[in-house]
Amino acid sequence: MGGPLSAPLAELTSWRADWSGxxxxxxxxxxxxxxxxxxxxxxxxxxxxxxxxxxxxxxxxxxxxxxxxxxxxxxxxxxxxxxxxxxxxxxxxxxxxxxxxxxxxxxxxxxPVWGDIELAWRVRDKVLRPDGTPMEWILVTGTNGKTTTTQLTAHMLVEGGLRAAPAGNIGIPVLDAVRDPAGFDVLVVELSSYQLHWSHRNAGGELAPLASVCLNIADDHLDWHGSREAYVAAKGRVYENTRIACVYNLADDATMHLVEDAEVQEGCRAIGFGVGVPSPSALGVIEGILVDRAFLDDRRNSALELTTLEELAAAGLAAPHSVQNVLAASALARAAGVEPDRIRSAIAGFRMDAHRTEVVAVASGVVWMDDSKATNAHAADASLRAAESVVWIAGGLLKGVDPAPLVERHASRLRAAVLIGVDRDALRAAFQRHAPHVRVLEVEQSETGDVMSAAVSAAASVALPGDVVLLAPAAASMDQFTDYADRGRRFAEAVRRHLGEAAHDDDQTPGPTAPGSGPRA
The missing domain is CATH 3.40.50.720 (NAD(P)-binding Rossmann-like Domain)
Known part of the structure; x- marks a missing residue:
């Protein structure tokens, strides 16, 4: 192998170590x-x-x-x-x-094999905080909700006066954030199961986050991990060595068991979150008010108000899964010392990213919604629950996950389904078995530029006033698109193009279609 090392790998735990050779x-x-x-x-x-x-x-x-x-x-x-x-x-x-x-x-x-996260943790002291210490890390994982929770947490930390940024699987390589000359007090790092698979494997590279959360566990990436057990085990690594708070989902026992099994540092607390009335050491909802009963001295007899469901609705965060994300982010921010009033103001100024339950247009009583970020069944389930009558555009790369339970669960709310992507066989079989009454249309086109135009035309042919045409594929996008964002953009473009053409057909003057509006008459 290579020449003599300047230092053993186990000692390369600082930017200031000698990495030469x-x-x-x-x-x-x-x-x-x-x-x-x-x-x-x-x-x-x-x-x-x-x-x-x-x-x-x-x-x-x-x-x-x-x-x-x-x-x-x-x-x-x-x-x-x-x-x-x-x-x-x-x-x-x-x-x-x-x-x-x-x-x-x-x-x-x-x-030895490292992931990028391990390398970043070792050299996180490149730019020190004013007190001369390395930046803190807060870790976020889960099958769904990671990006929103990561962004929310970083937003809350900044509102609380800390220099903070989101990084990791969210699209900003964590090593780029670590090397940012401006420096940060806290990085909020979104971690995929792939990244967690390679973590905590080598001496000197063990992450020790301030706080961590696994938002939920549902079948995903089983083809990569080989089994559900291996996937869950990878997610559980997020809690290892946590110092202040392991945050878990009260509605998902698997996350609680991961906390119970984790080797954490002395004094670390388990903090639950859920949409019900919280017990001490948890965050929850009481009569429409989001409250903290974890990070206060008299938590057995009182609670701290964070925000209200009404204020969440104004911020586009009223769906049950969004409320859970807000509570999880609030728990992480509270673990870092952010005050409740700062959390409230941060939520008021927060807006969801594109392609996450984003309304593209409303025309002739039909809502066209882009949730291309729903790349697995668990995420699609949350989107489908939010509508009463749906024309569902689904399909892509299923990643080894059986779509039948999702189809069966939502069969009663489906007006029709439009199937796209390479894994249509499994979806078609699921509809034949569990929802034979639902009309199923298939998009045979495989060229990237044609798929969404065909899908939108098919959906428009069956949608009625009061329906939501929902792109929530429950599948990855790389069979036909660059990524989920590309898929969502092409869907929105196809919707606007279709509505503009429909306006011409009706001898109307087309205009720009914005959320909540149709073509101008």
């Missing part, structure tokens, strides 16, 4: 892989990026910063160039399956 193979060249390579080069390591693909921009940037690049097919053996390079360490991007040939080779060769 370390040979690192980085697997993957997306935004995460590039952030890893860029960081390691800046630290003085010798870096070789190995990937099946990578954008031309990223390849050019690797050359600029002085990292090597080796294009190598995922299903090929170990390349001779990698053997010659002789890495002391492999850093893997999220998504690489544990049985990937290069990871199997690393295991056989006793080469």
């Amino acid at each position: 370390l040979r690192v193979a980085v697997l993957g060249l997306g935004v995460t892989g590039f952030s890893v390579a860029d960081t390691l080069v800046e630290l003085g390591a010798d870096v070789l990026v190995v990937a099946a693909r990578g954008s031309e921009e990223h390849r050019e940037l690797l050359s600029v910063i002085g990292a090597g690049f080796l294009q190598h097919a995922d299903d090929a053996g170990v390349p001779e160039e990698l053997l010659t390079f002789g890495p002391d360490l492999v850093v893997v991007s999220p998504g690489y399956h544990p049985d990937h040939p290069l990871l199997m080779w690393a295991a056989d060769a006793d080469i």
Whole structure:
């Protein structure tokens, strides 16, 4: 393997450690892989990026910063160039399956494997806080609601006077946030099950967050993890070594059991959240008021008001799953010392991201709604529950999850279903078995530019006044789209195009279609 290390890997726990002489193979060249390579080069390591693909921009940037690049097919053996390079360490991007040939080779060769999160934790002291200490981390995971909760928590922390930012699986590589010259008091890090799979595996790399939450557990990514048990175990890693508060969902016993099984630091508390009346050491709802009975001295006899359901409705956060996200974020922010009045003002100024139960248009009594972010059954379930009569656009990559329970649960509220994507067979079979009365239309078009136009036309042909045409695919998007955002954008464009054409057909003058309005007469 490589030349002599300046220090054992277990001692590389600071930006200020001597990383020179370390040979690192980085697997993957997306935004995460590039952030890893860029960081390691800046630290003085010798870096070789190995990937099946990578954008031309990223390849050019690797050359600029002085990292090597080796294009190598995922299903090929170990390349001779990698053997010659002789890495002391492999850093893997999220998504690489544990049985990937290069990871199997690393295991056989006793080469340590880190994820980007472990590297970021080790070097989080690049920019110290005013008191000379490294930034704190708050960790967020769960099958659904991660991004909203991460953004909400960061928003609350900023409102409370802390320098804070969201990072991680939310789209901002955590290493980019760690190296931001402005520095932060707290990072709120969204973690996928992929990232958690590689965490807490190596001496010196054990995360010790201020607070952590697993919002919920439902079947997802089973094809990657191999079983539900392995998926749940990965999610449970979020609680390991937590110092102040492990936040869990009172409506999801699995999250409570993960807290019970976690090895946490002395004095760490278990804090529940739910939409019912809370017990001491929990956050909940009393007569339309969200309250904290956890972070106050007299929690057995009193509670602190955070906000109201009425105020949540004004912020677009009134759906039950959104209320849960608000409570979870509030618990995390309270663990960091944010006062209740700051949480209230933060919620009032918060707005949901695009593609999350976003109303695209309302025309002729039909609501067109984009929830492309519903990439699994659990998320789609929450969206479907919020409407009484639905024309459901569903399908894509099901990731090994059976859609039948979801179809059965919502059969009574479905006017029709429009199926898209490569995994239509499983959805079609689910409807035939559990909802034979529901009209099912299928989009045969597979070209990205044609799929949503066909889906919208099909939905429009069956939708009636009072219906919600809901894009909540319960599936990943990469079979036909770049990502869920691309899928959502194309849906919104197809809706507006369809409504504009419909206005022409009715001899009307088309105008811009905004949420809550149809084409102008």
